[in-house]
Amino acid sequence: MTEEFEEELTDDQIDRYARHLVLPEVGEEGQLKLLNSKVLVIGAGGLGSPLLLYLAAAGVGTIGVVDDDKVDLSNLQRQVIHDTDHIDHPKVQSASARLKAINPDVTINTYEFRLNDTNVDEIVQAYDLVADGCDNFKTRYLINDACYRQKVPLVSAAIMRFDGQLTTFRAFEDDDKPCYRCLFGDEQIAEKGSCADVGVLGALAGTMGSLQSVEVIKELLGIGESLENTLLLYDSLGTSFHRMKTKRDPACTLCGNK
Template structure:
């Protein structure tokens, strides 16, 4: 289907990019991305993917907007306190771009619903803040053969990667972190704090990687980890090798189905 006059104007800065063009923009409009978590990382992810014209966005989160969220979760406003985050996010997306449909899941991602939720989407973006869900999402994406754009942050540091271990020689999240840390070490932003602007940096990087993945352009982060230290204004990109002993994607896997972290 040809782009309308309004769409030609809305996406003009994409269309003049040789790597995207009109055909690429049409592909974005037909794409489906699931964003897991509508908080700190999910906020810039959803906003920038909506602005880019990704036609269908799934948002899964069972939390409600709280006053303490507003220091960093820019998709929500003061008037939305008490609302489901997915409902608040959908209203913000609608204000930005009526081309975009938001499918809301006011629930948690679990081993029972994960594969069904992932099935209809092209790319999955991890905006969660706990290790249990990160490991579950990694495993589900591996079994569903879906690219996972992963982001994480705490205090002043953040990281971004792409996991596609179903492809040859590509690692999964468990190749990097074989098992969740102990409860004493697994601090959340609510417990350890986070610089308010940091989720904007990390979530925006994730959104760029999602668009690249959808269009097959540039060099992605599969097999690499991008680290950002905001206190020292430093980026580092390191290689992540596939771990032959990985319990999920290694030579002799012991994880054969979804059962949590």
Template sequence: MNDDQLLRYSRHILLDDIDVDGQERLLAARVLIVGAGGLGSPAALYLASAGVGHLVLADDDDVDLTNLQRQILHTTDRIGQPKVASGRTALHAINPDIRIDTLPLRLTGDVLSEQVAAADVVLDCCDNFATRHAINAACVQHGKPLVSGAAIRFDGQVSVFDLRDAQAPCYHCLFPDEADVEEMRCATMGVFAPLVGIIGAMQAAEALKLIAGVGKSLSGRLLMLDARSMQWHSVRVKRDPHCAVCGTPVATPPVMDVNQT
């Protein structure tokens, strides 16, 4: 680190759990953020300000007036711009020294797999189950830790799925894609503006802890917030040994050749 970086990140360096070594790990890290909306906004802002050296921001949407009630990465004068372009402007205004790659598309298939494989940590800040399950499958395939957040109405949740621990569950263990889950989105259900800030900031905190090797992550726990009463609930999540994504396949019994002697 140069002198400017030592000064910029001095409040991190003063923390014994982070120190110079931890901050250098942050500077060397690459984080993929899928979604530059309500959750991705605070998450990206904190990761940029904390000095994560390489951020990849993926979103196929444009900034709309209705976004500005909660998506703090964007501003009125950037309405109509791709969210990733608006996000890059905001993040570079906070920290011009970091690298920011933008992907103005919905990550799927080989592109998703390549981006997950290249990342140190992946943040799921999207708003639909199909993308969440695709991200999870790619993270399981490449052994990358996934920090997942969700927020709707006054209810939020956050967890970490890190299969570098053989006992840890994946997202599919908790929310099987064959389950009858109702898709709820902010556009039709509404969302309390500060709620996405709380959950998104926690996603950033978990990502920074994973990179710097600080404390214990939320792997194996789902935190749920009721913002009406501002009460947190914690639920233990176990790995499903029969999970279609991360479980051990059931061996097929060998076929007996009746003609053998």
């Protein structure tokens, strides 16, 4: 089957994306690039909610949503893509309905199951970029490894209590760029508590998910300064950002010197 690509904007799209079109860094060419882009979002929860909303609003043409969970009352403190009427509904269905209501230009692919070793590569390779907003280390490592193998950029965010972090991984490129394992080691030494155990400020998810959407759009358009080789740390109680330089670990079991 031949893929269809948008080659020019309709009158409605010119109105919808008017604030993008007047940006020299975006313009019509950039908006068409977004409309023809494919982004896979892992998790339709706290981070995924603002991320998905802003990607759809921006006109990212194909968005994949991976989540095997159902909407729970305790989610609504931070997962703003869902509402009370969708409690007990699959998150991917709730998110898809909301995104289609926001922007009919966007195609939503839903994956109502957990990623594993047998399905992750096939799904990842169908997208231009992956945005990871999941809530467990096992999936983060799985996604990191698949993106490295499939040579797909990965924009990764995480939150806990009052703190957030954000970075972009392109370790498959031939230079000093790290992967997730370079920064955080292997699974057996990286397990920590979860938000369910220690809590999380609901609005923090909005902050970090929105920042993540900006980085995704920058990567798709090739504008601005990438967060590759940089780990951005946000302390919401101190209202402070800290940028930490990162580099490949030669001993990394995935991308290090073999």
